[in-house]
Amino acid sequence: MLAPVTKALWPSTIQPFSLRRTVVASLPPRANDPRRGSSRAALRSTGRVADSRRTCSYTRIELDRAIHSAQLLESSAFEKTIVVNASFALDPFVLGATIAQHTSTLQTIIALRPTTIEPIAAAKAYATIDQIAGGRTQAHLIAGRDQDTAREGDLSSKDARYRRMGEFIEVMRRAWTAEENFDHEGEFYRLCDYSPRVKAASGDAIPVSVGGSSEAAYRIGVEHADTFGLFAEPFADIQEQLTRLDALATSVGRTEPLDLMLDVRLIIAPTDDLAWEKAHRILNVTVAHRAGGRSGGAVEKSADVSDAAASQRILRIGEREELHDRVLWTRLAQATGAFGSSAVLVGSYERVAQALAQYYRMGFTTLSLRGYEGITDVVEQGQYLLPRVRELTAGASASV
Numbered sequence: 001m002l003a004p005v006t007k008a009l010w011p012s013t014i015q016p017f018s019l020r021r022t023v024v025a026s027l028p029p030r031a032n033d034p035r036r037g038s039s040r041a042a043l044r045s046t047g048r049v050a051d052s053r054r055t056c057s058y059t060r061i062e063l064d065r066a067i068h069s070a071q072l073l074e075s076s077a078f079e080k081t082i083v084v085n086a087s088f089a090l091d092p093f094v095l096g097a098t099i100a101q102h103t104s105t106l107q108t109i110i111a112l113r114p115t116t117i118e119p120i121a122a123a124k125a126y127a128t129i130d131q132i133a134g135g136r137t138q139a140h141l142i143a144g145r146d147q148d149t150a151r152e153g154d155l156s157s158k159d160a161r162y163r164r165m166g167e168f169i170e171v172m173r174r175a176w177t178a179e180e181n182f183d184h185e186g187e188f189y190r191l192c193d194y195s196p197r198v199k200a201a202s203g204d205a206i207p208v209s210v211g212g213s214s215e216a217a218y219r220i221g222v223e224h225a226d227t228f229g230l231f232a233e234p235f236a237d238i239q240e241q242l243t244r245l246d247a248l249a250t251s252v253g254r255t256e257p258l259d260l261m262l263d264v265r266l267i268i269a270p271t272d273d274l275a276w277e278k279a280h281r282i283l284n285v286t287v288a289h290r291a292g293g294r295s296g297g298a299v300e301k302s303a304d305v306s307d308a309a310a311s312q313r314i315l316r317i318g319e320r321e322e323l324h325d326r327v328l329w330t331r332l333a334q335a336t337g338a339f340g341s342s343a344v345l346v347g348s349y350e351r352v353a354q355a356l357a358q359y360y361r362m363g364f365t366t367l368s369l370r371g372y373e374g375i376t377d378v379v380e381q382g383q384y385l386l387p388r389v390r391e392l393t394a395g396a397s398a399s400v
Contacts, residue, residue: 100133311338
């Protein structure tokens with residue numbers, strides 16, 4: 001039996017995992033939200049696991065582990081799983097189809113970089129898997145970091161990658177919903193007389209999410225996405241981003257609700273003291289792994305820094321203070337260069353549940369939860385954390 005794990009903790013080492021699962025648990029519908037409406041008002045929580053091992057120079061799937069991990073998450077009060085995409089990762093569509101065949105309720109969010117496939121091929125792949133899964137498939141598009149996209153031959157700027165993403169979503173959505181053949185001619189793609197016969201299980205468009213903290217990401221999100229994702233930050237900083245999203249949505253004339261997803265790491269325990277003991281132990285392991293004989297302080301100062309806007313934001317937030325809102329800790333982000341953001345909510349089940357409930361009240365209806373201790377995190381979050389979050393959000397109203 002193989003434990004679920006999170007994505008790479010140390011940027012200098014490619015970890016043995018190419019599947020990061022986000023598994024989500026439904027919570028009570030929130031009260032009416034004038035901006036996002038109530039049609040998708042169930043709060044969801046996500047956790048992550050993995051199923052492949054990097055040995056020497058290749059990535060190898062462990063099929064039994066993948067199936068077991070998905071089924072574990074399905075039985076642990078979660079609702080969704082996310083298949084990650086990176087230059088070292090296995091094919092996300094094959095993995096998504098595998099999950100669909102071995103689960104009955106778990107929804108699969110398949111992450112994809114538009115640089116790696118044409119939009120019509122992607123639309124058909126998503127729709128095919130959605131038919132296999134009986135309507136349990138979602139798309140998550142990522143622009144990627146400059147270094148990682150270059151490994152697969154894409155040397156375009158991040159702004160160009162986001163523009164391409166917008167057109168990519170436009171073409172996919174048209175392929176899913178059009179009733180007649182169509183042409184398309186844009187900045188990046190051209191189609192001639194495409195016949196849109198491959199549809200999702202419902203016959204409608206598959207939900208699409210994007211994320212990021214740059215102006216380009218915000219604009220693509222409000223113009224094209226159903227859901228927009230942000231990494232966890234202090235409440236005041238998150239509110240600044242939400243205000244910016246609202247302003248952009250108004251400026252482009254968006255009338256459809258934009259759902260929000262929060263991506264956050266958790267270190268939890270029955271008490272605050274135990275959670276902080278665990279947090280410092282994880283920090284020490286992280287620094288020791290990166291150290292190679294150097295001191296911890298030297299490692300943190302020399303950490304490679306991600307070029308992602310979200311990573312840059314959390315590093316600046318960490319320079320202000322190490323601990324925010326009595327629960328959000330930035331020290332691990334500083335130690336890792338903030339790859340994958342790496343800001344962490346640390347505390348007792350009650351303290352972290354209260355913080356997640358506050359993010360919910362700010363408008364986040366999906367919580368993408370990560371940890372550091374694999375299967376222990378999945379069980380602990382499902383058994384002790386999520387029930388309390390449900391209690392706190394039952395009947396609560398979301399205001400943005």
